[in-house]
Amino acid sequence: MERIRLGRSELQVSRMGVGAGGPSQIGRKTGLDEDASVDLLLRAFDAGVNIVDTSEGYDTEPIIARALQARDRNDIVVSTKKSTRRREVTPTTLMASIDGSLQQLGTDYIDIYNLHGVVPQDYRRLVDDIYPTLESARDAGKIRFLGVTEMFNEDLEHKMMQQALADDLWDAVMVGFNLLNQTAREQVLATAQQQDVGVQIMFAVRKALSNPEHLREFVEALIATGEIDADDVNGEQPLDFVVDSMATTIPDAAYRFCRDEPGVHVVLSGTGSGNHLQENLQSFLRPALAIETTQRLRHIFRNVHSTTGQNVSPP
Numbered sequence: 068m069e070r071i072r073l074g075r076s077e078l079q080v081s082r083m084g085v086g087a088g089g090p091s092q093i094g095r096k097t098g099l100d101e102d103a104s105v106d107l108l109l110r111a112f113d114a115g116v117n118i119v120d121t122s123e124g125y126d127t128e129p130i131i132a133r134a135l136q137a138r139d140r141n142d143i144v145v146s147t148k149k150s151t152r153r154r155e156v157t158p159t160t161l162m163a164s165i166d167g168s169l170q171q172l173g174t175d176y177i178d179i180y181n182l183h184g185v186v187p188q189d190y191r192r193l194v195d196d197i198y199p200t201l202e203s204a205r206d207a208g209k210i211r212f213l214g215v216t217e218m219f220n221e222d223l224e225h226k227m228m229q230q231a232l233a234d235d236l237w238d239a240v241m242v243g244f245n246l247l248n249q250t251a252r253e254q255v256l257a258t259a260q261q262q263d264v265g266v267q268i269m270f271a272v273r274k275a276l277s278n279p280e281h282l283r284e285f286v287e288a289l290i291a292t293g294e295i296d297a298d299d300v301n302g303e304q305p306l307d308f309v310v311d312s313m314a315t316t317i318p319d320a321a322y323r324f325c326r327d328e329p330g331v332h333v334v335l336s337g338t339g340s341g342n343h344l345q346e347n348l349q350s351f352l353r354p355a356l357a358i359e360t361t362q363r364l365r366h367i368f369r370n371v372h373s374t375t376g377q378n379v380s381p382p
Contacts, residue, residue, distance in 0.1 A: 068351065083326075086335035088125045092337075095127060110341065112142075119134075121148070123164055146179035157196070194236065212265075240266055265333075271322055271336070314353075327355045327361070
C-alpha cells in the first residue's frame with residue numbers, strides 16, 4: 068500500500084484509511100461480533116493500511132483499542148473526533164472527551180484529534196472558546212495534531228472549511244469529495260495544498276456510486292436540475308465508458324478518482340465484511356485512471372453542487 072506524507076503533520080499514511088463510522092462501523096452495523104470486527108481491522112493493517120478514523124460517537128474506539136494491542140502502536144495513525152453539532156461544547160466537556168477517547172482507545176496519545184461536523188455558524192465560537200483547549204491537550208502530549216471536519220450534507224459549498232483554511236490553524240481536515248460532487252477541488256483542495264494541510268476524504272463512495280442503478284437515478288435527477296448535460300452521459304449506463312475500459316466497478320473508479328486528486332492524502336473506506344475490504348484494498352493498489360477518463364469525469368460532473376451523493380437532488 069502506497070504511503071504519503073500527511074501534509075505538515077509529517078505523518079506517513081496509507082492512501083486508503085479505514086473509516087470506522089458510516090453505515091457499517093467496521094461491521095457493528097452489519098452483524099459482526101466484536102471479535103470479527105477486530106479481525107477485519109487487523110486484516111486492513113496487515114495489508115498495509117495504517118490510518119483509522121473513528122469518533123467517540125461511533126462506539127468503535129474499543130474495537131480499535133483491541134486491534135492496537137495486537138500491533139505496534141507507533142505504526143498506526145489514529146484519528147478520532149468530538150462532535151460539535153447540535154450540542155454545546157465547552158473546554159471542560161472537550162477535555163473530558165479527549166480523556167475518554169484515550170481510555171477507550173487504550174492509548175496515551177491520539178495522532179489526530181478533530182472537531183467533528185462543524186457548521187459555518189458555529190465555527191468562530193469554537194475557535195474562540197474551544198481551540199485553546201485543543202492546544203493545551205497537544206502541549207500535554209495527549210494529542211499530536213489538530214483537525215476539523217465539515218458537515219458535508221448541510222454545507223455543500225464548504226463554507227466552514229473555507230473559514231478554517233483562512234485561519235490556517237489546522238494540521239488536517241476532513242472534507243466531502245467524490246466524482247459526483249467535485250466542488251471541494253477549487254473551494255478547499257487548492258488552498259489546502261498551498262498551506263500543506265493534510266486532507267482526508269469522506270463520501271468517496273456513497274449511495275449514488277454504490278451501484279449502476281443508484282447512479283442512474285442520481286444522474287437523471289441532476290439532468291432535471293440542469294447540473295448535468297444529458298448529451299454528456301450515455302443514458303442507461305452513465306459511466307459505462309469507465310467500467311468497460313478502466314475499472315472493475317463504479318466504486319473502484321470512484322476510489323481511484325479521489326485517491327489521485329491533487330491535494331488528497333487519504334481516502335476513507337468503510338467496510339463490514341472481509342470480501343468488501345479486499346475489493347477496496349485492490350482498488351487502492353490499481354494504477355491511476357487514464358488522463359482522458361479523469362478529464363471526462365471532471366467534465367460530466369463539473370456543475371454538480373446540490374448533492375453529496377448520499378441523497379438524490381430534487382428535480
